[in-house]
Amino acid sequence: MRLVFAGTPEVALPSLEAIAASGHELAAVLTRPDAPAGRGRRLVRSPVGAWADERGIEVLTPEKPRDPEFQERLRQIAPDCVPVVAYGALVPPSALEIPKRGWLNLHFSLLPAWRGAAPVQHAVLHGDAVTGASVFELEAGLDTGPVYGTLTDQIRFNDTSGDLLERLAVEGAGLLVAVLDAIEAGTARAHPQPADGVSFAPKLTADDARIRWDDPxxxxxxxxxxxxxxxxxxxxxxxxxxxxxxxxxxxxxxxxxxxxxxxxxxxxxxxxxxxxxxxxxxxxxxxxxxxxxxxxxxxxxxxxxxxx
CATH class of the missing domain: 3.10.25.10 (Formyl transferase, C-terminal domain)
Known part of the structure; x- marks a missing residue:
């Protein structure tokens, strides 16, 4: 299939590399615009954008995915599917409709648990014993689309969010490519998420990160x-x-x-x-x-x- 990959931080790179090594065609990447970083606050390319630059792959950096110029360019590229890993912006229905086979998101939880921006952090914070990753079809709701496939992983007693996310990013890359292969072969089946077991994982704030010493x-x-x-x-x-x-x-x-x-x-x-x-x-x-x-x-x- 002809693909445009959407992602921004380093956690997206294992999936991007797995797709590039697969039999699918990587036509372009979509990432967040260059952002100021460091003491000099100079503009820095995202890890996904830098990866694509090094390989001569087109990089799309709209301020918002609803931008008409971006959507027109996406129509010109004509991807069959847009796989997504930690892109970092909401995709409007007008953009979701462009690829023939939709947008597929690799999310680092066992949906419908921990929908939202920080699923791994909330799984560790709440003492979950098991977590995983899900590949689902993006739709207008927050991580509500039907699920094509999942994998599970044990949360170890000393796992930080960084440790767990790094592990899931590598494991999830294989799952994402397997789902893309199945879609191309016509064997993929998406299943609606159950109504029970829904939980939400908003981004952790500085107040969330303050240690409560009167906790156990x-x-x-x-x-x-x-x-x-x-x-x-x-x-x-x-x-x-x-x-x-x-x-x-x-x-x-x-x-x-x-x-x-x-x-x-x-x-x-x-x-x-x-x-x-x-x-x-x-x-x-x-x-x-x-x-x-x-x-x-x-x-x-x-x-x-x-x-x-």
């Missing part, structure tokens, strides 16, 4: 892993913000009030509503990440000091 240790652990690497779990000490990497609940640790720090020779503990957690990486504002023990020594943490 397991919830503190999940929140930090869910927010790693983005938006980054954080707390404060002495009025200054700190970003924290993943922690480890300590089952038989000492009893500590919520947020209170205990600095020992080989570890730094913080109290929760239940047992304490052992801090891992700490990053103070404007500083490089460092181990919790090095950070605590430099800060000269006093007895009774608390994270908030």
């Amino acid at each position: 240790a397991f919830a503190v652990d999940r929140r930090i892993r869910a927010c790693t690497p983005a938006p980054g779990a954080w707390t404060t000490l002495r009025g200054d913000r700190l970003k924290l990497g993943p922690v480890r609940p300590v089952a038989n640790g000492p009893s500590l009030p919520a947020g209170e720090l205990l600095v020992e020779r080989t570890q730094v503990l913080a109290g929760t509503a239940t047992t304490p957690v052992m801090l891992g990486e700490v990053r103070a504002a404007g500083k490089k990440p460092m181990s919790a023990t090095d950070w605590a020594r430099g800060m000269r943490i006093q007895a009774g000091e608390k994270l908030a």
